Amino acid sequence: MLEEPFVPIAPLPPSQLRHSRLVDGVLWLLRRRRRFRVVGVSMWPLLEPGAEVLINPFAYGQQRPRSGDLIVAYHPGRSGLRLIKWVVYVESEGCFLQGLNDGASTDSREFGLVPWDRIVGKVICRFP
Amino acid sequence: MLNQAIAKLQAWFPADEVHAHCDGPCGVYDSASARVAAEAVLSMTKKLIDLEPPAAGDKAASIAYQNTFSRYIAIKEEQAQLTKDELLILWTDYFKPVHLEQFPDLHDTFWKAAKLCSACKVEVSVQHATELIAAVQKIHGIFWATKNRDVAWYTAS
Numbered sequence: 120m121l122e123e124p125f126v127p128i129a130p131l132p133p134s135q136l137r138h139s140r141l142v143d144g145v146l147w148l149l150r151r152r153r154r155f156r157v158v159g160v161s162m163w164p165l166l167e168p169g170a171e172v173l174i175n176p177f178a179y180g181q182q183r184p185r186s187g188d189l190i191v192a193y194h195p196g197r198s199g200l201r202l203i204k205w206v207v208y209v210e211s212e213g214c215f216l217q218g219l220n221d222g223a224s225t226d227s228r229e230f231g232l233v234p235w236d237r238i239v240g241k242v243i244c245r246f247p
Numbered sequence: 248m249l250n251q252a253i254a255k256l257q258a259w260f261p262a263d264e265v266h267a268h269c270d271g272p273c274g275v276y277d278s279a280s281a282r283v284a285a286e287a288v289l290s291m292t293k294k295l296i297d298l299e300p301p302a303a304g305d306k307a308a309s310i311a312y313q314n315t316f317s318r319y320i321a322i323k324e325e326q327a328q329l330t331k332d333e334l335l336i337l338w339t340d341y342f343k344p345v346h347l348e349q350f351p352d353l354h355d356t357f358w359k360a361a362k363l364c365s366a367c368k369v370e371v372s373v374q375h376a377t378e379l380i381a382a383v384q385k386i387h388g389i390f391w392a393t394k395n396r397d398v399a400w401y402t403a404s
Contacts, residue, residue, distance in 0.1 A: 155263055155265035158264045158267065159266050163267070168267070191265050195339075196339040196340065197336065201264065203265045224267070225340065230339055230340060247250070247253045
C-alpha cells in the first residue's frame, strides 16, 4: 500500500480575535485575566495600536503554547519590555515568535527563541 | 450605556502596555546611544572622586554633601545599566552571524564591554570608566564598518 506523501503544513498566523463576553469581564474582575493595551503596529491588521486585549496568565501552567497562539512574552534581551506576538513554532527550549506585520516587527527572526520563563500568557480576546 | 461605562473604566484604569514591537522603523541602530551613557558614567565617576567632604560638625554641609554624593552614585548606576542595555541591543538585535565572520572577536568585545558596565556600577573607578569608553569606541568602529560607512568617533564631553 502506498503511504500518504508527507505534506508539511505551514503554521497559519491568527486571523481573528473575538471580542470579550460577559464571562471574560468577570474573569478579569476576579484577576483570572490581565488587560493590556497594544503599542506599535507589528500586529496590524489584527490588532491596531491602542487596542486592548485580555490574556490568561495561567494558560501555560500545564501545557505549552501551540503554533498559531497569540501570546504576551517578555523580550528575551530587554528586561521589562512586554511583547505581543504569535507563535510560529515550538521547540524544547522555547518558542519562535513573529509579528503579523513582518516589515515592521522585531521578533524571533532577530532575537531567537523565547524561553518558557519569559512567557506571560495567552491572548484570549479583545477588550471590550 | 455599557460601552460608555467600559470606556470610562478604560480611562480610569489604564491597562499596562504590551508592545507589538519594532525597534524603530526596523533596523535603526546607532552605537551613539551607548556612547552617551558611557560618557555619563565617566563624568559621574570623576565628579564623585572630586567631591570634597564637608568640615566635621557642619550639619547643613554634611546633608548637602551626602545628597550630592548619593545623586552622583544614582546617576552613575543608572547610566552604567543604560550603557549595558544599549550594548546588548546592538549585540543581540543588530549583529548577525555574517558580522561575526568579519569580526571574530565580536562576542568577546561585547562581553568585556558589558563586564566593564558592571565594574563601573560596583566601583568608583576612573580606570574602568575610561576602559568602558574605549570599549564603546571599538564597538563604534565595528558597527559602522559593518555598514560600510566611515563615521568618525567623537564625544559629547
